[in-house]
Amino acid sequence: MPSAREGPLLPVDAVVERTLPNGLRIRLLPERGAETVSYYTFFQVGSRNERVGTTGISHLFEHMMFNGAEKYGPKEFDRVLEARGGTSNAYTSNDLTVYYEDFAADALPVVVDLESDRMRSLSLTPETLEQERAVVKEERRLRTENSIYGLLEEQLESLVFLAHPYRWPIVGWMDDIERIRREDCQAFFRTYYAPTNAAVYAVGDLDPDATLALLERSYGDIPAGPPVPPVAQGEPPQRGERRAVVRHPAQAPAVLVGWRAPAARSPDAPVLDVLQACLAVGESSRLRRRLVEDLELAVSIHVGWGWRIDPGVFSVFAEVAPGVRPERVETALFDELARVADGGVSPAEVRRAKRLLRSAVLHELSTHSGIAHALGQSEALLGDWREAGRALEHYAAVTPAAVKRAAAGHLDPSRRSVVWVEPGGAG
């Protein structure tokens, strides 16, 4: 809870916002501090916009964005940026594809030139597609096929969702990565990378008026795109527990349990943030204490919970202690969750959770990059960048009764999905 002497969390009034005639949304925030600027481009597309046969195209496409456009050819994007004291990267989620650059403030015109060039005229050659396909397959081998958590997560999402596109992995199925064609990429670019489907956030040592004029000049002539097709929402209700076992030559077992959880816009989303902190943030959280410290059944416990546009997943991951059967971890975990659903959490636990969340929000807003990302994330998931400044209000309103209700309502045993890795197989 903010103390009385604290100013607003985000200087909302200082944000300059504009939507260009082609639909591109622009939000700028001048911030003192480091003489750097953080520049984010959010495209409202992720694995939820895909279909079977070309799963993984959003992520593969993210790679293609670094391979040259009309003005800046292949390999030039990062060379030009690095020479000017900047760095770039990108990520793809279930909902979004996000590009960002952090750089010395005087490189802003160059960054705007680079970003608008690729939004206007990305080149998609057969050679670069094959090269990135190989790179993405290595990425999949690294993060999914040779990673215990990766294997489990992929299984869990396909159990939790029967119909919704959240059921396939962001990186895509290996077969689909093989199959994506250049024409698929071209159509994808026309629809999802048009300014209509994008927003730019710049935060840092910048002059908002001059920057706005620069952005209008640079992006203004890019044509608007077609309307984006809606995402099918036909997820049927879950009528009982679902289970899967992954046989893998692992050293020790691991368990991942998940529930379909509310969308970001639901009033329960911040309540589940508080529940997550009560359960597994910090050494004195409930699950760490019970499963790791008291019973020594698990080596580590994590709760996964990220806000998504459509109803997403609330999950618990446990690395099981060697020699312990995963059933015992499950039983202890479900007992503890039932205790929260039946008896609730104490006011002290909720106060602790809110303080941890407040620190996390303050940390996020302590860098240009963190602020720009928070603005973009809030607009993409909640429909309004101003929500980035309201996080603490939402947390402040959460009561112990709401946490109990959320645990009882969302972590229902008959609607959970459970995946184990069982050691076994080749070696």
Add this chain to the structure above:
Amino acid sequence: MEEERLPNGARVVVARRPGVPLAAVRLLVRAGAALDPAGRHGLAHLVVQAARRGTRRRTGRRIDEEIEGLGAELGAGADEDATSFGLSAPAEWLPRLLDVVVDVATCPTFPRGELDRLRRREVASLSHDLDEPGTIADRAMIMAAYREHPYGHPVEGRARHLSAMRRLDAADFHRRWYGPGVATLVIVGAVDPAKALRLARRRLGGWRPAAETPPEVPAPTPREREVWVLDKPDATQAQVRIATPAIPRRSPEYFPAVVANTILGGGFTSRLMEAIRVNRGLSYGARSRFSMSRSAGIFYVSSFTKTESTAELIEVALDEIRRFRDGGPTAEELDRAKGYLCGLFPLSLETHGQIAEKICDLALYGFGIEEVTGYRERVRAVTAEECREVGRRHFPDGSGAVVVVGPARAVASALERFGPVTVSPARRVL
């Protein structure tokens, strides 16, 4: 920024910064894994974990509750040179949090039950590490590059050694090495420096000296090329490291080394990225780094690829090393690397926590603030010839270890052209 040395030798540095109403605290003790006794690898790491499990005034649970109840999480860990305790939290809680942090570092009691439990947990988490090919490769690399040197074992220790540790080992280590003479306390953020200094004097002033001063660590010896294959029969991808002893952090070659490495394998446009990822699609990532500690350091290349292309990846990396040793960087590469390093430098000092960490580094390596304020000027002064010289002296040519974690049956024979190959089960690194 205010600095003071207390009568017992402890250094205190306070920096007031505007911005978010947070304060970062970091307490560094110059005692790390290099002091682990023979047969007790992992002791420094266990001591720092165990310190937070109970002091004369607080139980482990109370420590967790006090810190987390104020919205902070205590980070406590060791590396080869030092141990540090740190947290960051709303500035109004500074007095209470500092009290706990200093209590944990100076007055731990190592309750037997807690120590035994931690020991079991550390051993258990090592077996989960065995499921992470990248982690196995990193552990093996340290062992292969440093061998019997005090830096030559992973900080997290070895399963057999951890299992043998007793309460007395931990208490002894703490008594011998933890003391104000090797400690630096740093506070950065929305604080009043005079008040913070008073607070620090009160909390740290009574800390009595450690029994011993850490000895200096010698330089490691370079060795002929060897290839270690750690067998993971199930893996579809091989993790690769190429490593050799190089330079300590205080080396006069530091700035040329940073620039040369940026060009070879630092940024996104480095030669290794270009050769391995962009031109051949062999991997998702490839990088190199000088990992520099107080008394020694290593240079290494790190990447991964599908098992079929393991030897090709190593060949390409060694070719790039050779090309750099022979020709050094081009003028364009040199300019780009300098622009990159200088432009990004402010980003490494953006948060209170980053600044606190940087100040601790200065203390650990014995630098003054000019190491930070003069950074850009010294980067800009680096010449192409200095970079080539760094490459010639420290990028491995025929020396150093090649470590591969992957299915031995599929990869080992193709690796013989790089040097004598030893195949072991992956658990050798535990």
